[in-house]
Amino acid sequence: MQRKFLIASGLTLLGTAGAAPALSAELTISCGAVGAELTLCEQGVEAWENETGHDVEIVSTPNSSTERLSLYQQILSARSGDIDVLQIDVVWPGLLANHLIDLEETLGEDAAEGHFETIVANNTVDDRLVAMPWFTDAGVLYYRKDLLEKHGVAPPETWQQLTDIAVEIQAAEREAGNDKLWGYVFQGRAYEGLTCNALEWVASHGGGTLVDADGEITIDNENAATALDLAASWIGEITPRGALNYTEEEARGIFQSGNAVFMRNWPYAWSLAQSEDSEVAGKVGVVKLPHGPNGESAATLGGWNLAVSKYSENPELAADLVAYLTGEAEQKRRAIEAAYNPTLTSLYADEEVLEAVPFFGTLYDTFTNAVARPSAVTGDNYGRVSNAFFNAAHGVLTDEQDGADAVAELDSELSRIKRRRW
């Protein structure tokens, strides 16, 4: 009796398993978990599932972009189809292009119409559109409106002003009993995020962008050294020493619990800082990053794209998911709910978006003119270049050497790397 039942149910199972692929396919997507990313991704994916009847599994990946890249490289170089849709950073298309499908082939020639042209160009490798823009990013300066008003100061325009204001407010507030308050937090861990921060300091001091468009190494200059020295002077004074091991989320943790006057972060932190459980809801302002005496404000271009693995078993379906997630409705929802910058120009004039994230309008120029990391010109070697740069910057921040020595050493290190084919 029982045996018969087992056999019967076994057959039923076999039947459903055999029939399943024809009815609905299973896809996997890896999306980030920084801030509200995971929830947003889950909601977007669920909407697509309901629309199409397919199943999508979300694979969790490391928060640190450096580590996420390593994971992708291992999976892709093993030609594994474990992940169908990959969320990839703006500096990776060149590195991963060989493993990704051409989305224009599956989604049509006009797949990327309406998106920022610079990002589309960035994602096009050898005339193949290897990734669809999902959201763009640029570093911005968050500040505590209430504290600046209380002390009668305006948001800073230069790094020196930021330093002075931070010193003043931190001292006054600590005197008044708020002894956990720090002046400025940023991403100081030796990882890709520090490359973004340090590039902003250097570029906004008129120190160039490490490597120029022709592939010449430009980092060994006085302005770059000054910029790094200034940053090093913050550590232990207005920035906790622990910031030398902070990524985005650790910095946000300090700021959002009300323990920092200024924070450098990406736009995503806005909606979280405004959320109900945030200590600083309603007290936060956002402006563009400060600049040095010889330069203009610079924000590092960031942003994430969605790509489809060449080794996917259902590339067309995966491309459809990508098209849905990067489509207008989904980008608008992400902008309103969690302040992720759309890559569709039209959304920057959308009233609902501007109401939810007022600074999108005022910082539009910052987002469109952000400074690119030298990933295109250094190609496969970008990882090494970035690594050398963030380690040099980290060395200055930890007082192992001063700015001038660090940029000189970095210059010779980059020459070594350049010699190895870039």
Add this chain to the structure above:
Amino acid sequence: MSTSATDSAPREGRTAKAGYRGTKVRRQRVRAAWTYLTPMLVALALVAGWPLLRTFYLSLTDASLSDTAGAAFIGFENYLVYDDGAWYGLLTDPVWWNAVWNTVYFSVVSVSLEVVFGIVVALLLNAEFKGRMLVRAAVLIPWAIPTIVSAKMWAWMLNDQFGIINHLLMALGLIDAPLAWTADADLSMWAVIMVDVWKTIPFVALLVLAALQMLPKDCFEAAEVDGIHPVKVFFRVTLPLITPALLVAVIFRLLDALRVFDVIYVLTSNSTSTMTMSIYARQQLVEFQDVGYGSAASTMLFLIIALAVVVYLYLGRRQLGVDQ
């Protein structure tokens, strides 16, 4: 395989026929030995020999992770090459030598501390007291927790803003401001060593404890009767007797420490102030996709560990010789 003493000794006294039979038996034994050994030798060649040889071969190529098939043979260029008036290659890379120094420093300091604390813990556990079994089990906990888990746990405890270690130290009045344990270049190596020592004391303690339990009781009783100071007894009697066990513990720990990866990677990531040879090799292999150069680093790592073991065994044997 080889002729054992029991096998060859009686043969000499036998007749020619017995000698013939002896050789036959011996042949059979040799054949049986090979039959039993072959699977293991094949398995070893596959899982240890082949990867090792392949790593060594790859270190002589410019292979990249995205394209290992199209690698070109470049000789020893990954190690050392003279080009355009300057030397290049792994052996001229200051980051690599920094990693070598970090590894040696980490290994020597952490293994020394582990041995000292391990002996102390083992002596405590060897004493007769109530609830000894419970304490022995409790001491094992750090060793039982997977390294990744304990490293992450310590990363939170060592956090500069909300970590419990800073909280405790401040409550005790030992420091006035929170310390950035895993970020500060001066502190991070010590933080890493501390976590490693915490984790591996139980291992050393267990080995030493096993040795202590094997010791003959009579010489300790004799020492007690003679009224010799316990410290003197420890250094003159206990320590020499447990030295063989200690040597085993040290070699195990040394091998682990020289190729340390997980605890450091979790606590301080790629930071150069704590970067070890394994972390350097991983960075080249995975992050920079440079399989050739990374394999050169791995090969060097292998050679350095092999050298350390040879030196250690040589010194260890001399030490034992003196004792005898």
